[in-house]
Amino acid sequence: MEYKQAKIGKLLIEIIPDRCDFCGCCVGVCPEDAIELKEAEIRIIAENCTNCSKCIWSCPIEVIKFNKEGILV
Amino acid sequence: MKNYYDIIVVGAGPAGSVAARYAARHGVSVLLLEKDRDVGYPVRCGEAVNKSRITEFIDPDEKWICAHINKFRFVAPNDKEVTLQFREEGYILERRIFDYQLAKLASEEGAEVVTRAYVNGLIIDEDCVRGVKALIRGEEIKIKSKIVIAADGVESRVGRWAGLKTHIDFRDMESCVQVTASNINNINPDTCYFYFGENVAPSGYFWIFPKGNHIANIGLGVSGIIGKKKSALKYFNQFMERRYPDAPFLTSIAGGVPCSVTLKKISSNGIIMTGDAARQVNPLTGGGISSGMIGGSIAGDIAGHSIKRNTTDYLSKYPELWHQQVGKKHEIYNRIKNGIYNFTDDKFNKIADSVLKLPDDKRTLRNVFTTALINQPSLLLDVAKVFIY
Numbered sequence: 001m002e003y004k005q006a007k008i009g010k011l012l013i014e015i016i017p018d019r020c021d022f023c024g025c026c027v028g029v030c031p032e033d034a035i036e037l038k039e040a041e042i043r044i045i046a047e048n049c050t051n052c053s054k055c056i057w058s059c060p061i062e063v064i065k066f067n068k069e070g071i072l073v
Numbered sequence: 074m075k076n077y078y079d080i081i082v083v084g085a086g087p088a089g090s091v092a093a094r095y096a097a098r099h100g101v102s103v104l105l106l107e108k109d110r111d112v113g114y115p116v117r118c119g120e121a122v123n124k125s126r127i128t129e130f131i132d133p134d135e136k137w138i139c140a141h142i143n144k145f146r147f148v149a150p151n152d153k154e155v156t157l158q159f160r161e162e163g164y165i166l167e168r169r170i171f172d173y174q175l176a177k178l179a180s181e182e183g184a185e186v187v188t189r190a191y192v193n194g195l196i197i198d199e200d201c202v203r204g205v206k207a208l209i210r211g212e213e214i215k216i217k218s219k220i221v222i223a224a225d226g227v228e229s230r231v232g233r234w235a236g237l238k239t240h241i242d243f244r245d246m247e248s249c250v251q252v253t254a255s256n257i258n259n260i261n262p263d264t265c266y267f268y269f270g271e272n273v274a275p276s277g278y279f280w281i282f283p284k285g286n287h288i289a290n291i292g293l294g295v296s297g298i299i300g301k302k303k304s305a306l307k308y309f310n311q312f313m314e315r316r317y318p319d320a321p322f323l324t325s326i327a328g329g330v331p332c333s334v335t336l337k338k339i340s341s342n343g344i345i346m347t348g349d350a351a352r353q354v355n356p357l358t359g360g361g362i363s364s365g366m367i368g369g370s371i372a373g374d375i376a377g378h379s380i381k382r383n384t385t386d387y388l389s390k391y392p393e394l395w396h397q398q399v400g401k402k403h404e405i406y407n408r409i410k411n412g413i414y415n416f417t418d419d420k421f422n423k424i425a426d427s428v429l430k431l432p433d434d435k436r437t438l439r440n441v442f443t444t445a446l447i448n449q450p451s452l453l454l455d456v457a458k459v460f461i462y
Contacts, residue, residue, distance in 0.1 A: 025329030027228035
């Protein structure tokens with residue numbers, strides 16, 4: 001099974017930082033090293049993200065979502 | 074803090090602290106960096122360990138032992154319960170004290186410990202890792218070293234920066250939610266509870282581990298393949314509403330447990346990986362404390378040796394030593410896990426029924442597995458191997 005999607009120039013993945021627990025699940029499954037996690041800070045490195053969605057599926061507490069509008073990067 | 078250490082360990086969990094201690098024993102300079110402000114906190118862990126697996130690394134101390142465990146209770150989807158007497162002793166830890174003690178032991182051997190030190194890159198020169206870049210209290214600094222030990226947990230980014238493939242398949246990542254709840258009155262203080270079922274924790278399990286004084290760690294893990302349709306949090310809330318609707322939560326936390334075999338490559342020029350970062354977790358149980366400490370001890374010892382012998386070539390022995398001691402067992406556990414993952418509720422119920430027919434003294438963990446896998450001869454062989462080792 002191939003989950004990787006083509007880069008389309010739009011970041012479609014969004015993390016809701018206020019609800020994030022900074023557990024690192026998403027970072028562990030990210031194939032592109034596209035998530036940076038500090039003690040209580042998290043961000044998606046837009047230029048690495050391929051919108052593959054694995055982080056969304058592995059987030060235990062539904063903090064990462066798919067933004068259908070897309071954020072232009 | 075200096076700008077050079079022989080060995081830098083990234084991450085002060087059990088694997089990192091043990092690695093730092095075993096390295097420092099060789100009389101080399103060791104720096105242990107922790108991203109959070111406290112070693113041991115936040116606790117993303119069910120905190121259950123087998124006593125015999127940890128006493129090699131730390132003398133038991135009631136300060137960090139919350140409960141002594143001698144029974145397991147498995148609860149089938151139809152609520153049938155199978156209780157097993159555990160032949161050894163288990164502990165439920167107070168990780169915030171336990172981890173702290175492990176870091177203290179490392180510091181007593183001479184390792185320097187720095188918290189709130191966020192490592193955000195590696196110094197790489199001629200294809201060899203020669204130190205780390207870190208953000209320490211707002212200041213970007215470079216610290217050189219001969220060897221970096223990456224014990225940075227589930228995220229495992231440090232190894233990636235050295236070109237190692239550390240991310241794991243989302244299906245092997247168990248997404249977990251756990252609370253430490255009080256007023257849990259209907260559990261035995263010496264029993265660990267495991268619940269199975271499609272509605273409880275598909276491709277994972279739900280746990281209740283007693284911490285004494287009517288406090289318990291209650292949580293679950295489900296595979297990312299499940300999280301695609303329904304999150305760990307939803308399963309958790311469902312269970313709690315049914316069983317403990319009024320229990321106050323003293324802490325609640327999310328976490329990820331990499332339940333796979335060890336990474337193919339856990340060492341490279343100037344860097345070795347250990348603990349969750351190297352995916353050294355027991356993939357069947359999701360337990361990573363004792364295996365992380367074993368990994369850390371091998372990694373630390375080898376790194377210390379390498380510095381003493383003035384050759385980092387010695388690092389290449391690490392994967393083989395890990396594989397011999399623990400890694401090959403994890404390969405078997407992983408195959409068993411993959412078998413159990415696909416069990417239906419009906420299958421779990423039938424296993425419970427068959428085990429309950431066994432006389433009490435025959436109800437061992439081995440017999441439970443044998444009963445569970447009776448129709449899958451190939452897995453049965455795997456189970457046999459586990460118990461022969």
